[in-house]
Amino acid sequence: MTSLSPQLTQQQRHYLERIATYTAVIVTTFVVLIPLIWGFLSTIRPSEELFSWPPVIVPSDVSFENYHILFEQTNFALYFRNSLIVALTTIILTLLIAIPAAYAVSRYEFHGRRYIANLSVLIYMFPLILLGIPLFIIFQNIGLTNSLFGLALAHTAFALPFALLLLRVFFLDITPEIEESARLAGASRVTIVTKIILPLSLPGIVATSIFAFFLSWNEYFFALIILNDNALYTLPLGIANLIDMATTNWGMILGGVMIMILPPVLFVFLVYKHLIKGFGVSTV
Amino acid sequence: MSYASDFITTAKREFRYLARREFDELQENTVGILLVLPLVATLVALYLYPTVQAIIYSLQDISIFLGDSEVVGLANYIDLLRSGTFYNALWNGIIYTAGSVFLTVVVGVATGLLLNRTFTGERIATGLILVPYMVPTVAAVILFRWMLDGLYGVGNYALVVSTLIDEPIAWLASTRYAMPALILISGWRLYPFVTMLVLAKLQTIPKSYYESARLMGASRWEMFRHITLPQLRGVLFVAILLRLVWTFNLFDIIWLGTQGGPGNATETLPIMAYRLTFIGNDLGEGASVAVVTFLVLAVIVYGYFRLYGTTEEPR
The missing domain is CATH 1.20.5 (Single alpha-helices involved in coiled-coils or other helix-helix interfaces)
Structure with missing residues (x-):
């Protein structure tokens, strides 16, 4: 040796x-x-x-002239505002729908429980285009095209399956004994949820909100199909539209890109811990 | 006055109390169903119903403005299977999917292994290496369009200086190079997904496995081969499956990069469906392409499970 x-x-x-x-x-x-x-x-x-x-x-x-031009001569500020509105609406809708469902799936025994969880996985196999084409017609019939709410609704539908999986993981982390003793002490179902479950699963709720935000902030396809009016464009649509203008001012467009990137990138560092954990538990 | 308001408050409280009692006394089964109802309703309205609609449209001769429609049975599908553009789009989709899944998995596993090592600044490096996944698709495509620009792109400059190419190439405008460029963009944008999965899994492998292997005199490579890789098998199965599905269905990177062009050199099935529906205004034909996209994907996923989904089912 x-x-x-x-x-x-x-x-x-x-x-x-x-x-x-x-x-x-x-x-x-x-x-x-x-x-x-x-x-x-x-x-x-x-x-x-x-x-x-x-x-x-x-x-x-x-x-920083480019940033100046961006805000002065284009609708960038408006696109930013629209994106923010859609993202916040998506977060609210997603939480309102997914929290009760995830709680039910993780705690109550009811008919069809198993299908709910499996359904979510299946849904992600759907080609967006297969949904997008008929959704355009449906939304047009009920006046949801050219509407930020309509877009938020589409984003919510898209965020729900993963939100359900993610929240379920966090709810399952809470031991049923806590609830049991609360129930023995006379707490109602509603009290148990508002006073015990929601506070304890706050990290999960935050993670879900951030996921919904990412999804909505980034989403291009439904925006392209649903929005027609430049004043309603969200950032992805608005910025892409700037390139197609006759003279491409790359410095200015890239300025828009930089601003658009900032919120999600800052989030990564804020939720770093949950990100890895969320990924770990939800898929392995 | 105060009596009345007192009364109302008490009544409200009483009512709320009763409502809660009522809710409390419901069967578990009923509560469960009530709570998932909004979710199910949303999914039915926004997934199931549109899908059924798409199938119905695909059996009709109908334009995007609706108007006169005629049921034509499978005619749209037959036309499709007889057209060369369909096979072109199918083939492009397979190339694009294979290329970007390969790239994301290789880079994802490599970065995952790297970040799993112990070093100072781990947190910052991990965050930075995951950043591309947080960059919105539109932003990623624009950044690359600028770097790969045929006249002023710095990417071209780097390639020319390193004598890999003789003169600048207009990557996304070239029939030959548009597809590799799109694969590169997808790879950059999506590899962190694999990194995160791999990293999360690596951190759960007990250190003791490696210690006992070392005691038995195993080499680095042997430990990787016989401990790390088998442990990663499950997570890679999931990662490849998800990437496969999402990439085959992917629309935005290709549309923003080339719109399926030049000509239809980078047209995949989703792009073809979009073009037919919203540019050609042919809802029937467009819907049939969308349905076929789903069917092709189902076949691919089935094949994937048959090939690799055998032992110890990862969940």
Whole structure:
């Protein structure tokens, strides 16, 4: 064993490994973030530098003119507002519908209970297009096209199955003994839910809200089908629409992209712990 | 006055109390059904009903403006199966799905393994590596459209400098390179999904497995082969299944990147259904493509289960 001449000592080995790990982490992180870094640099550099070959890597000057133009000359602020309205409505509707259902599925024995949970999985196999086409006709008939509420409703339908699975996991984490003793102490069903279940599963409710927010904030397809009027466009539709304009002002559009990315990315760091946990328990 | 309001308050309280009692005394079965009712109603109204409608439309000769319609049976489907555009879209969908699932799984597993190591700044690195998943699709596509721009794209510049290509390519406008570019965008946007699943699973593998393997003199590679990979099997089964389904159905990245073009070089089944319905105004034909999309997918998923879903069913 000792006869191998270039054998590294335990210590040296350990150091090499550390160096390899750190290099890999730093390089991977950087490579993965290149599109975002480049996008951001493109928004703050002078516009003539955007259209030069070879490209200038480090901006020669920093200006936030693009962001200014975005808010002054386009409907960006309006799109942002619309997106926010739709996302908040989606969160509220999702919670109102999914919390009772998830609670029932996790606590009560009733006919069809098992199907509810399985149904949710099946639903995610549906091609969006298969829903989108008839939904357009249905919504048109009941006046929900060109309506932010209509869009929020579509997003809710889409968020519900996963919201159900996620909330169920959190409800199941609460031991039934707590409820039992509350019931023995004379608490009603409603009291048990409002005073015990909801506070204890708050992280789950927060996680579900964030999931619904992501979904709605990002969603393009239903928005494309349901919204026709530029004043009602949400961010995905509005920004995509800016590209199709005759002269593409990349600096300005990328500015919009940066602002749109900000809320969800900030969330990742806020809910980091629940994110991994939520994923772990809901699928494995 | 005060007496009256007192009375009303008491009555209200009494009523609420009675309502609660009433609710409390309901059978468990009834309560359960009452609580899931809104969910079921929403899902029926927004999934089941539209799906049935789509099937009905697909059996008719009908335009998006409704108006005169005529039941034509399976004619739409027969036309479809006789047209070359259908097979083109089907093939594109398979290439696109295979390419992006492969890319997301490879990058996802690699990043998952990397992030599972112990190092300072783990939390920040994990957050940053997961960031692309939080970037809205529209944003991701625009970022890549800019980087892959045929005239000023920095991606082209990097490739030219590293002599991988001779001159800049207008990636998304090229029949030949649009598909690889779309696969790249999807890969970047979606790999963190696999990373998260893999990472979550890796953190549940008991350390003792590795310790006893080390005591028995197992090498790095052997530990990976015989401990890590088998443990990841279940989670990879789920990850690939979900990615497969979602990618095959995916609309937004392709539509925003190329609209199925140039020509129909990147047209997949969902894009074809959308174009037929909302641009060609042919609701009947569009709906039939959407239904076929679902059927093809069902076949693929069935095959996937038959191939890989055998032992120890992951749930």
